[in-house]
Amino acid sequence: MxxxxxxxxxxxxxxxxxxxxxxxxxxxxxxxxxxxxxxxxxxxxxxxxxxxxxxxxxxxxxxxxxxxxxxxxxxxxxxxxxxxxxxxxxxxxxxxxxxxxxxxxxxGTANAASARLKKTLDLPGVCKSAVIVSPRTLGDRPEDPKLIDFARPGTSLLIYMNNIPLPNLVEELRRGYQSDVPIAIIHRLCLPGEEIVLGTLDDIVAKVGERDFFNLRAKTKRPALTLVLVGESLAAEEDGTWWNYRRDNIWRYRDGD
Ligand SMILES: C[S@@+](CC[C@H](N)C(=O)[O-])C[C@H]1O[C@@H](n2cnc3c(N)ncnc32)[C@H](O)[C@@H]1O
Structure with missing residues (x-):
């Protein structure tokens, strides 16, 4: 052997x-x-x-x-x-x-995308959770979960292998988030032909225009190399408040440590 x-x-x-x-x-x-x-x-x-x-x-x-x-x-x-x-x-x-x-x-693509956008996908007071999901794998039985079940305020969504036309995807996300949240379409990250479109649920369809980032007009059934990130943390800015809070309450050694 x-x-x-x-x-x-x-x-x-x-x-x-x-x-x-x-x-x-x-x-x-x-x-x-x-x-x-x-x-x-x-x-x-x-x-x-x-x-x-x-x-x-x-x-x-x-x-x-x-x-x-x-x-x-x-x-x-x-x-x-x-x-x-x-x-x-x-x-x-x-x-x-x-x-x-x-x-x-x-x-992973998620790690590289977070680095490229220079944004963490959870942030205290902004995003409490991040959910990795693909409409291709959720299933299509009535009892199967739907994308809208995960699109909640305070949740970052990482949508892999999307096969829903962008206007429909955005409409579903809009119903879930119930407000206009940031979205990033990340196409061919780190590959020739890379394109990144940043916007919000209200303007992303117009920003993307005719570009077929999800291969929906192609004959192939292979998923496009496009990752969709959605959620408030994409546009949030943080100052030093949470750092100092953690310094005081979590990181500092205490007597007896
Ligand atoms: C079969 S999954 C593979 C995911 C992979 N295992 C990972 O860890 O990133 C393919 C999906 O990953 C995402 N993906 C993979 N490579 C990508 C890239 N270079 N740029 C953007 N999205 C990518 C797309 O959502 C694509 O449809």
């Missing part, structure tokens, strides 16, 4: 600068790499001389055959968009591979 591993490497939103050192070292050890588009372009410098396959071109059993063959000579890698934490299709492979699988965390 060889020691080769199958690494599921959190590859970040698309720019190899966001690959962790651990991920880069694991990738170096691999000869066969499964690479979803467009990572074969953006990661080209790290993939020279390796055998590249697109995971979504294969059925599950075919993938396992390729992996087993690849493991005979070296470790095998999957570049996982963002990382495994949310909306990643690799769980079946990881469970099937058992001890041979190793998961390496990475920079």
């Amino acid at each position: 060889n020691e080769h591993k199958v690494y599921f490497i959190g590859a970040g939103p698309g720019d190899p600068e966001f690959l962790t050192l651990k991920g880069a070292r694991a990738l170096e050890r691999c000869q066969l790499v499964f690479v979803p588009t467009p990572y074969e372009q953006t990661f080209a410098d790290l993939l020279g001389g390796k055998t590249l396959l697109v995971p979504f071109d294969y059925y599950f059993e075919e993938l396992l055959e390729h992996i087993r063959a690849g493991l005979e000579t070296a470790s095998v890698a999957f570049l996982v968009p963002g990382d495994l934490t949310f909306y990643s299709p690799f769980q079946g492979l990881i469970d099937t591979l058992g001890a041979a699988a190793e998961v390496i965390p990475g920079v």
Whole structure:
């Protein structure tokens, strides 16, 4: 039995600068790499001389055959968009591979988006919770939750893989939030063609105009690389009040500490 591993490497939103050192070292050890588009372009410098396959071109059993063959000579890698934490299709492979699988965390799209906007998604007195959700995965039975169930004042929403036309999405969010809150449409973050549109529920449709950020006019059913963030914290500004409150009440060592 060889020691080769199958690494599921959190590859970040698309720019190899966001690959962790651990991920880069694991990738170096691999000869066969499964690479979803467009990572074969953006990661080209790290993939020279390796055998590249697109995971979504294969059925599950075919993938396992390729992996087993690849493991005979070296470790095998999957570049996982963002990382495994949310909306990643690799769980079946990881469970099937058992001890041979190793998961390496990475920079999720949510992390990279928060950094790009320079906004934390929770903020005392502004946003008390953040909810990660996708209309594609909620289900369409009457008893399934709807997006509006999560769109509440004081909640940041991170909407992945949106497939609702923007005017309808905004209308649903407007009913949930019951006011005009900030929204960010983040398209192809850290990739060629990146576009970020900031607005509010009242003006975002006009700001986006004819741009099809969700691939709704395309033939492909593949979700667009577009993340939607909604919530009051996107436009909130904080001063030093909460810092000093925490300094006084939480962080300061007390007698006996
Ligand atoms: C199958 S999910 C993968 C999420 C990934 N596991 C992560 O941690 O970010 C694909 C969705 O993630 C978001 N996404 C992934 N990469 C993105 C990027 N570079 N820019 C904007 N959104 C992205 C989009 O909402 C897209 O529809």
